[in-house]
Amino acid sequence: MPELPEVETTRRGIAPFCEQETVRRVTVRNPALRWPVPAELAARMEGRVIRAVERRAKYLLIRFDDGSAIVHLGMSGSLRVITDDSPLMTHDHIEVELASGTRLRFNDPRRFGCWLWSEDPDHHALLASLGPEPLAPEFNGPYLYRLSRGRKTPIKSFIMDNHTVVGVGNIYANEALFKTGIHPKRLAGRISLDRYHRLAEAIKETLSAAILMGGTTLRDFVNSDGKPGYFAQSLLVYGRGGEPCRECGEPLREIRMNQRTTVYCGRCQR
DNA sequence: AGTTTAACCTGGGTGC
């Protein structure tokens, strides 16, 4: 589920229930996530007030006065708001109970997610070397052009690299490259400023639109299983290998780059 | 330093 729009949707979904609420209890049922959940996490959170729920890249920061929980949803994680007595599901690894009685339930079948504690999250190793947020003004054509000079990595790898820009996962990399007409294998150092301008805009548009659509499932999100299904109809290439290109009708090609499915139009993307 | 590869996990789908 979690590309950046899902993480932002999650943040918006849980923040109203969390902010200025006291944590009553943290239950870690399975600490074996990507890294072991630190034993101190519960003690650091219990009895403290959540001041804000923020997002940096695909990390959620649950901020307290003296530190933050750093949460990542990995490939298969979700965070749901529980207001009733709905039963535990398999892979419900962590639960945060608030003084209001509302609970946050973290479910993650593949356990690629993480829950860490940091007193200074903004300088934590996981966050310190990240590139700009895709929706920030400093992420733009000139930035991409400057950073890419001399680089021989394919453009798809380049924009999926967190050092370049955060939050561009496999789906949105495919979509943005199609919208810009850039072949995913084109070397990053061989792309013009003008094309980078359009690529940055396409990334912003694609992510913004997805966040807006994620927003439409927000109400559901509180009560439901938290699986937004917003993207299927709006995707131009992802999941459409072999089907006709929406621009020219030619069958879309599907290849693998860095172990990830890559879909593109051989005619429209150069 | 830049770039690629392997690894962390479970579950669902497919083909034999």
Add this chain to the structure above:
DNA sequence: TGCACCCAGGTTAAAC
């Protein structure tokens, strides 16, 4: 039905 295999929205650490 069973089993082997491939695939999945992410990211890091190690290896070229």
